[in-house]
Amino acid sequence: MSLSTAPAAKLxxxxxxxxxxxxxxxxxxxxxxxxxxxxxxxxxxxxNSYYPNVKQVKLREITRMAPEMNLIDQxxxxxxxxxxxxxxxxxxxxxxxQGRRSTLKKK
Amino acid sequence: MPRARIIRxxxxxxxxxxxxxxxxxxxxxxxxTALPAKVRAQAQLQLNAFPxxxxxxxxxxxxxxTGRGRGVLRAFRLCRFQFRLKALEGELPGVRKxxx
Numbered sequence: 001m002s003l004s005t006a007p008a009a010k011l012x013x014x015x016x017x018x019x020x021x022x023x024x025x026x027x028x029x030x031x032x033x034x035x036x037x038x039x040x041x042x043x044x045x046x047x048n049s050y051y052p053n054v055k056q057v058k059l060r061e062i063t064r065m066a067p068e069m070n071l072i073d074q075x076x077x078x079x080x081x082x083x084x085x086x087x088x089x090x091x092x093x094x095x096x097x098q099g100r101r102s103t104l105k106k107k
Numbered sequence: 108m109p110r111a112r113i114i115r116x117x118x119x120x121x122x123x124x125x126x127x128x129x130x131x132x133x134x135x136x137x138x139x140t141a142l143p144a145k146v147r148a149q150a151q152l153q154l155n156a157f158p159x160x161x162x163x164x165x166x167x168x169x170x171x172x173t174g175r176g177r178g179v180l181r182a183f184r185l186c187r188f189q190f191r192l193k194a195l196e197g198e199l200p201g202v203r204k205x206x207x
């Protein structure tokens with residue numbers, strides 16, 4: 001008896017047994033079990049390593065770690081100087097209750 | 108400091124990497140037709156609740172030099188013009204100009 005003339009019931013049984021022997025999942029209807037998603041490779045590590053991991057060291061970090069070096073942040077220094085200059089000219093921030101909004105309410 | 112677009116892409120990559128395992132678990136639940144419909148619907152809602160950067164499609168390879176998002180050669184991670192400049196400078200090992 002060749003395989004093509006075998007009854008359908010026997011063929012399904014054969015399929016079932018062969019699945020059990022070879023460790024395959026017996027799924028004759030081809031139901032979607034979502035196993036293909038579990039089989040997918042995780043892309044996270046490769047995707048995360050696209051850009052070179054270059055950490056920029058900030059001057060502030062150096063001064064925090066080694067304050068004895070007495071490094072001067074020129075940008076911060078000029079900013080503070082400009083601020084004090086503006087304050088001298090009366091352009092500093094208004095005191096609490098002296099701003100535009102609070103004076104509008106009083107009127 | 109890298110370009111803003113590159114920083115945005117870095118952020119997306121970090122989000123994808125961190126949420127990938129949980130997202131795939133929910134994706135498995137939605138794709139499994141043997142599960143009850145309610146569970147699958149809830150898994151779909153959970154998937155929607157992820158930030159938009161959590162999708163792998165939010166990632167776009169960008170040029171390391173310029174941050175350009177188009178015409179980026181994957182092997183060199185550079186856009187075509189930066190690739191040409193660097194290749195002519197001899198900064199890319201094994202790359203040489205040829206004519207035929």
